[in-house]
Amino acid sequence: QIDSARLWGSIHETAQFGATAKGxxxxxxxxxxxxxxxxxxxxxxxxxxxxxxxxxxxxxFGLRKGRxxxxxxxxxxxxxxxxxxxxKYDGILGxxxxxxxxxxxxxxxxxxxxxxxxxxxxxxxxSRFAPAMMASAAYVGDFTTDDILSRxxxxxxxxxxxxxxxxxxxxxxxxxxxxxxxxxLHIEQGPILEAEGKTIGVVDSGQGVLWYDGKISGxxxxxxxxxxxxxxxxxATLSEIVLAMxxxxxxxxxxxxxxxxEAVIANPSRxxxxxEIAFTMDCRSADGAIMDALDRDLRAAIAEIAARRKVExxxxxxxxxxxxxxxxxxxxxxxxxxxTLGYSSRRITSGAGHDACNLNTIMPAAMxxxxxxxxxxxxxxxxxxQPDCAAGTNVLMHTVLAIAGV
Amino acid sequence: QIDSARLWGSIHETAQFGATAKGxxxxxxxxxxxxxxxxxxxxxxxxxxxxxxxxxxxxxFGLRKGRxxxxxxxxxxxxxxxxxxxxKYDGILGxxxxxxxxxxxxxxxxxxxxxxxxxxxxxxxxSRFAPAMMASAAYVGDFTTDDILSRxxxxxxxxxxxxxxxxxxxxxxxxxxxxxxxxxLHIEQGPILEAEGKTIGVVDSGQGVLWYDGKISGxxxxxxxxxxxxxxxxxATLSEIVLAMxxxxxxxxxxxxxxxxEAVIANPSRxxxxxEIAFTMDCRSADGAIMDALDRDLRAAIAEIAARRKVExxxxxxxxxxxxxxxxxxxxxxxxxxxTLGYSSRRITSGAGHDACNLNTIMPAAMxxxxxxxxxxxxxxxxxxQPDCAAGTNVLMHTVLAIAGV
Ligand SMILES: NC(=O)NCCC(=O)O
Ligand SMILES: NC(=O)NCCC(=O)O
Numbered sequence: 001q002i003d004s005a006r007l008w009g010s011i012h013e014t015a016q017f018g019a020t021a022k023g024x025x026x027x028x029x030x031x032x033x034x035x036x037x038x039x040x041x042x043x044x045x046x047x048x049x050x051x052x053x054x055x056x057x058x059x060x061f062g063l064r065k066g067r068x069x070x071x072x073x074x075x076x077x078x079x080x081x082x083x084x085x086x087x088k089y090d091g092i093l094g095x096x097x098x099x100x101x102x103x104x105x106x107x108x109x110x111x112x113x114x115x116x117x118x119x120x121x122x123x124x125x126x127s128r129f130a131p132a133m134m135a136s137a138a139y140v141g142d143f144t145t146d147d148i149l150s151r152x153x154x155x156x157x158x159x160x161x162x163x164x165x166x167x168x169x170x171x172x173x174x175x176x177x178x179x180x181x182x183x184x185l186h187i188e189q190g191p192i193l194e195a196e197g198k199t200i201g202v203v204d205s206g207q208g209v210l211w212y213d214g215k216i217s218g219x220x221x222x223x224x225x226x227x228x229x230x231x232x233x234x235x236a237t238l239s240e241i242v243l244a245m246x247x248x249x250x251x252x253x254x255x256x257x258x259x260x261x262e263a264v265i266a267n268p269s270r271x272x273x274x275x276e277i278a279f280t281m282d283c284r285s286a287d288g289a290i291m292d293a294l295d296r297d298l299r300a301a302i303a304e305i306a307a308r309r310k311v312e313x314x315x316x317x318x319x320x321x322x323x324x325x326x327x328x329x330x331x332x333x334x335x336x337x338x339x340t341l342g343y344s345s346r347r348i349t350s351g352a353g354h355d356a357c358n359l360n361t362i363m364p365a366a367m368x369x370x371x372x373x374x375x376x377x378x379x380x381x382x383x384x385x386q387p388d389c390a391a392g393t394n395v396l397m398h399t400v401l402a403i404a405g406v
Numbered sequence: 407q408i409d410s411a412r413l414w415g416s417i418h419e420t421a422q423f424g425a426t427a428k429g430x431x432x433x434x435x436x437x438x439x440x441x442x443x444x445x446x447x448x449x450x451x452x453x454x455x456x457x458x459x460x461x462x463x464x465x466x467f468g469l470r471k472g473r474x475x476x477x478x479x480x481x482x483x484x485x486x487x488x489x490x491x492x493x494k495y496d497g498i499l500g501x502x503x504x505x506x507x508x509x510x511x512x513x514x515x516x517x518x519x520x521x522x523x524x525x526x527x528x529x530x531x532x533s534r535f536a537p538a539m540m541a542s543a544a545y546v547g548d549f550t551t552d553d554i555l556s557r558x559x560x561x562x563x564x565x566x567x568x569x570x571x572x573x574x575x576x577x578x579x580x581x582x583x584x585x586x587x588x589x590x591l592h593i594e595q596g597p598i599l600e601a602e603g604k605t606i607g608v609v610d611s612g613q614g615v616l617w618y619d620g621k622i623s624g625x626x627x628x629x630x631x632x633x634x635x636x637x638x639x640x641x642a643t644l645s646e647i648v649l650a651m652x653x654x655x656x657x658x659x660x661x662x663x664x665x666x667x668e669a670v671i672a673n674p675s676r677x678x679x680x681x682e683i684a685f686t687m688d689c690r691s692a693d694g695a696i697m698d699a700l701d702r703d704l705r706a707a708i709a710e711i712a713a714r715r716k717v718e719x720x721x722x723x724x725x726x727x728x729x730x731x732x733x734x735x736x737x738x739x740x741x742x743x744x745x746t747l748g749y750s751s752r753r754i755t756s757g758a759g760h761d762a763c764n765l766n767t768i769m770p771a772a773m774x775x776x777x778x779x780x781x782x783x784x785x786x787x788x789x790x791x792q793p794d795c796a797a798g799t800n801v802l803m804h805t806v807l808a809i810a811g812v
Contacts, residue, residue, distance in 0.1 A: 085673045085681070125675075126676060132676075190628075191633075191636070221781075222783045223690075224758040225594070225595040225758045226596070226757070227597075227663065228652065229656075230781075235666055235667075236648055239645035240645070242642055243642065250635075257629065257632070257634055261629055261675050262674040262676055265669060267489075267491045268667060269784070270686045271531070271532060271665070271667060271758075273784075274666075274667060282677050284629075352630040376627060378627055378677065378679075380626075
């Protein structure tokens with residue numbers, strides 16, 4: 001059994017780095033607050049006897065030796081970056097839970113056959129730089145390191161510049177640390193476990209994701225003197241797109257969602273009809289065929305709206321992540337650990353994307369979910385209980401022991 | 407006849423202060439560019455022999471003596487500030503046309519009975535500080551000087567601070583320069599004169615304006631893991647409000663318009679359902695009863711949308727300007743000047759608000775419109791012809807001579 005109080009202490013100690021007034025965390029990837037938590041994490045890993053290295057995209061790897069160093073390491077971990085209005089658990093539980101596993105094994109004097117590697121992946125959230133789960137995507141070869149280094153945030157700062165500004169462009173090439181498999185602990189970020197009174201979610205699949213960048217070009221004109229029928233209003237166009245997206249996701253539901261999270265009017269003014277808007281779209285489904293249907297319906301709806309309103313709408317698909325089906329053997333290992341420990345559990349699909357979904361494309365991967373309050377995440381009010389966090393960490397530890405061998 | 411080439415030269419010389427790549431002007435009120443054009447204007451007025459003073463809100467007054475200084479001055483002018491993506495004529499034609507009238511009278515050695523006062527009003531546009539036509543509203547007593555000085559722009563800078571930062575907080579109290587009447591020359595900012603092939607618009611009325619500040623409070627949550635039916639999406643709410651506003655304005659049309667020009671998502675992120683949005687609304691009609699109906703319908707629609715979507719929507723009416731009915735004698739004087747000069751004309755309603763609408767509440771006022779290309783305004787492509795600008799300035803001059811007495 002892990003040390004529940006110590007885990008809880010780590011979570012709340014690091015929550016100071018970017019703490020918000022409403023009790024959440026604002027720790028955008030590669031920000032000053034991210035540097036603070038990274039420094040804390042490196043020190044904690046070193047104190048736990050791990051050999052810590054940082055790769056060229058800033059991901060941190062802490063290795064615990066195994067008896068048989070010819071075996072590939074069992075990867076565990078998650079991310080320490082948050083949304084602009086994020087919570088204390090999303091990513092953090094999985095990373096500090098992995099650290100807690102190491103600390104517990106150390107205290108108990110337990111050696112494993114295969115080495116264990118604790119990982120903090122850079123930019124899982126994807127709110128500062130697209131795509132989400134950026135560093136693990138580069139790790140599995142979906143993008144080159146140089147491509148990712150040149151991605152820009154909204155202010156034009158590149159990933160490379162941001163890494164340098166906090167001193168976290170690591171000395172190791174991406175992929176230097178070979179892993180044999182990866183297990184990630186995470187809060188559910190949805191309402192199912194709580195509603196059903198289950199402690200552990202055994203994640204068997206994950207939704208696919210479509211991310212688009214959009215731009216509407218209408219025509220700026222005077223709010224007072226331009227008759228309604230002559231307008232080419234970019235905001236009215238966006239409004240129709242938002243509602244069309246909502247209707248399309250509902251039509252393909254319950255296994256589909258669609259969101260417009262960002263929309264910026266260029267040169268806004270109270271008495272000017274908006275002429276230009278940049279926006280983003282996020283569509284998801286666990287079913288590849290539904291993802292295709294979402295894409296098709298959305299493009300058709302946007303084309304119709306644009307033609308009718310005589311405005312130009314451009315959309316670019318900037319990221320397509322297919323649905324994830326986790327490794328059956330690892331799923332069974334997680335399920336078995338939960339059972340052995342006496343926790344109630346159920347199979348579950350992840351609505352969110354996770355680094356484990358990327359890793360699953362080149363190695364066996366799996367995930368452990370614990371409930372979060374009212375299913376709320378990406379919100380400062382995100383919450384989870386200490387016993388649930390401890391239960392998830394125990395399941396993670398027993399899964400790792402089963403895989404790594406004692 | 408005024409000097410058409412000299413007028414055209416002034417317009418294009420001052421267009422350098424804030425010139426944009428697309429041929430427009432970005433000269434927000436009380437900005438560094440506004441200081442440049444104010445310095446130019448003061449110097450030009452002084453060189454034309456005017457006695458120039460600035461009031462406590464930065465409005466500039468250039469007085470040309472009359473034979474009978476016991477008579478109240480005839481006010482002419484407009485504004486030199488622009489929208490963020492504004493044109494070269496909106497306000498500028500009226501201000502530099504007033505200067506051109508003075509220069510022409512000087513050249514011809516014409517004295518008038520009553521004095522003439524050229525005015526450049528501060529913040530007519532209302533895009534940096536609300537309300538629009540701010541300084542003339544204070545002049546007529548709709549707001550106190552202190553109230554206006556404390557209004558803030560989006561960065562939190564007050565009018566008082568902005569005035570000080572460019573050295574234009576004048577030595578004279580607001581209202582120091584008494585005026586007997588006011589005549590304003592302006593581009594139409596709508597399509598009617600051009601469509602009908604008329605040179606002069608004799609403005610007999612102006613639309614009333616309702617300005618609101620709005621705020622939507624929904625709930626931020628995860629774009630991937632929050633099922634569609636559980637969302638409290640602030641952007642979907644705004645989208646319904648935008649389309650409701652459009653439908654309501656159309657329903658009450660053609661004599662009504664409604665626009666949402668600003669909308670800002672708090673802490674936007676691609677994979678977060680928007681939780682909070684601040685926005686503004688602008689509704690107008692030349693008919694007071696329709697203005698009331700717009701307000702009523704809009705509030706009812708917003709209440710229904712908010713309740714159905716389980717979000718909170720607050721709206722504050724921050725400005726209500728009733729419809730304007732200009733002075734019949736001055737309207738006749740403008741019409742007569744156009745006729746005498748041989749220009750085709752028609753009566754017209756102003757879709758936009760103007761300083762003359764404020765002045766009309768305490769003194770006789772009137773306006774002269776000239777056509778602008780395709781009715782486009784509040785856009786960098788705003789355009790007008792040299793002959794039309796000259797014709798409008800001639801009508802302004804002859805109207806002034808008729809009122810001031812030669
Ligand atoms: N777990 C999580 O919230 N990841 C962020 C990426 C996404 O799913 O949008
Ligand atoms: N003339 C003009 O564009 N004024 C700006 C104020 C408004 O009507 O919105």
